[in-house]
Amino acid sequence: MTTLSKEERSRRYLNPYLGGILLGLVLLMSNFISGRGLGASGAVKSVVGASIEAVNSNAAENSLFMAEFKASHQGGALNNWLVYEVLGVIVGGFLSGAFAGRLKLKVEHSPKITSVRRLAFALVGGALFGFGAQLARGCTSGAALSGMAVLSLGGFITMMAIFGTAFALAYFFRKLWI
Amino acid sequence: MGPLVANGIITENTNLLLAFFIGIGFGFVLESSGFSSSRKLAGVFYGYDTVVLKVFFTAAITAMLGLLFMSLFGWVDLEQIYVNPTFLKSAIVGGVVMGAGFIMGGFCPGTSVCGASIGKIDAMVFVIGLFIGVYFFAFTYSWWEKLYKATPLGNIKVSDSLGLSDGIFALLLVVIAMGMFYVAEWAEKRFPREEY
Numbered sequence: 001m002t003t004l005s006k007e008e009r010s011r012r013y014l015n016p017y018l019g020g021i022l023l024g025l026v027l028l029m030s031n032f033i034s035g036r037g038l039g040a041s042g043a044v045k046s047v048v049g050a051s052i053e054a055v056n057s058n059a060a061e062n063s064l065f066m067a068e069f070k071a072s073h074q075g076g077a078l079n080n081w082l083v084y085e086v087l088g089v090i091v092g093g094f095l096s097g098a099f100a101g102r103l104k105l106k107v108e109h110s111p112k113i114t115s116v117r118r119l120a121f122a123l124v125g126g127a128l129f130g131f132g133a134q135l136a137r138g139c140t141s142g143a144a145l146s147g148m149a150v151l152s153l154g155g156f157i158t159m160m161a162i163f164g165t166a167f168a169l170a171y172f173f174r175k176l177w178i
Numbered sequence: 179m180g181p182l183v184a185n186g187i188i189t190e191n192t193n194l195l196l197a198f199f200i201g202i203g204f205g206f207v208l209e210s211s212g213f214s215s216s217r218k219l220a221g222v223f224y225g226y227d228t229v230v231l232k233v234f235f236t237a238a239i240t241a242m243l244g245l246l247f248m249s250l251f252g253w254v255d256l257e258q259i260y261v262n263p264t265f266l267k268s269a270i271v272g273g274v275v276m277g278a279g280f281i282m283g284g285f286c287p288g289t290s291v292c293g294a295s296i297g298k299i300d301a302m303v304f305v306i307g308l309f310i311g312v313y314f315f316a317f318t319y320s321w322w323e324k325l326y327k328a329t330p331l332g333n334i335k336v337s338d339s340l341g342l343s344d345g346i347f348a349l350l351l352v353v354i355a356m357g358m359f360y361v362a363e364w365a366e367k368r369f370p371r372e373e374y
Contacts, residue, residue: 014210014212016212016228016233016236017233017236019207019210019211019229019232020232020235020236020240021237021240022207023208023233023237023240024236024238024241024244026200026204026207027237028245028248031180031181031254031259032253032254033180033181033183033193034181034182034196034200035181035184035258035260036181036259036260037262038204038288040286040288041287041308044305044309044312047309048309048313048316049316064319065315065316065317065319066316079194081194081197084194085198085201086201087198087201088199088201088205089201089202089208089288089291089295090295091198091205092203092205092206092208092295093208093214093293094205094295095206096205096207096209097209097296097297100210102214104297105297108298109217119300119303121283121284122282122303122307123283123303123304123306123310125278125280125281125283125285125304125307126283126303126308126311127308127310127311128278128307129279129307130309130314131275132271132272132273132274132276132277132278133287133308133311133312134272135271135322135326136269137262137265137268137269137272138262139276140286140288141204141286141288143272144273145234145238146262147261147262148238149237149238149245150245150262151337151347152261152262152263152264152336153334153335153336153338154262154263154264154266154269154331155262155336156336157264157266157270158269158270158273159273160273161269161272161276162274162277162280162286163277165273165277165278166277166278166280170223170224170281174224176282177220177221177223178224178226
């Protein structure tokens with residue numbers, strides 16, 4: 001473990017306002033080119049839908065979820081804008097991490113908790129996020145960020161519900177983080 | 179002129195290829211901003227690191243202003259841009275469930291993919307969690323269908339629902355964001371925490 005001063009450490013990340021402008025420009029390009037915003041959870045839904053279809057090709061006949069999924073994925077479950085975009089996110093994140101020397105297999109957690117505890121909460125948190133994103137028709141990127149950019153009322157409501165709830169519960173989960 | 183795909187300037191296949199490159203930009207900026215670290219992300223809820231708030235709101239107002247100006251210059255037809263439909267109840271309930279997931283898991287879907295791409299094992303486990311959550315929703319959809327489809331308000335804009343023009347609302351949001359950035363800078367000085 002190398003010890004870096006706080007300045008050295010923080011210099012390794014982009015200035016957050018510059019990062020925000022760049023992210024905003026990516027989102028703007030997405031709207032200009034494809035007429036839609038960014039997303040993430042929708043790609044998970046595509047993989048889930050494709051896997052259910054692969055196991056049971058008649059799923060659409062006896063499952064309302066699959067019937068609606070097929071109707072909204074006419075071009076094929078995986079041949080979908082969000083699937084290609086999320087593949088890009090993997091490549092982009094990897095490249096940035098590689099350039100900055102941050103590629104490393106590790107469990108990141110507060111020194112006050114064990115790795116196992118961190119991973120257990122990551123699993124539960126992920127499950128809740130995946131479920132909530134289905135209900136709200138999108139996650140932080142698809143519903144909140146992209147929705148806000150096009151002034152969608154639902155985008156603002158979902159954003160406030162996500163951040164408001166996380167703030168309200170922060171006290172109870174403080175040991176995980178501080 | 180824009181959006182390019184809706185006006186036949188690029189084909190549907192080119193659109194999918196460009197989605198991949200847009201994703202690369204998305205992932206690169208997220209990772210460069212520190213969004214691959216759950217402790218950095220969770221910091222906003224304790225005041226020690228507010229990078230989430232700064233990046234998120236700067237990005238939202240940049241894209242929002244960009245679209246409004248491009249529309250003003252006639253470069254993009256806002257009528258052809260997808261405005262996420264609003265279902266009031268499911269937006270709130272889904273958001274509350276996501277907020278609980280955020281404070282427990284320390285990631286959101288996009289940032290977890292990003293963290294997983296540089297080798298964060300907690301991010302990979304979060305992604306597995308996402309799949310569990312979506313499978314659960316898929317198999318129990320009949321329980322939630324009513325809530326999922328309740329209170330449809332259509333593709334309504336926040337400015338319309340407040341009775342403001344898009345421009346005035348945008349100005350208001352920029353002012354609010356500036357206020358939040360000021361509080362964020364204050365909080366980081368008030369609640370410092372040792373780097374890890």
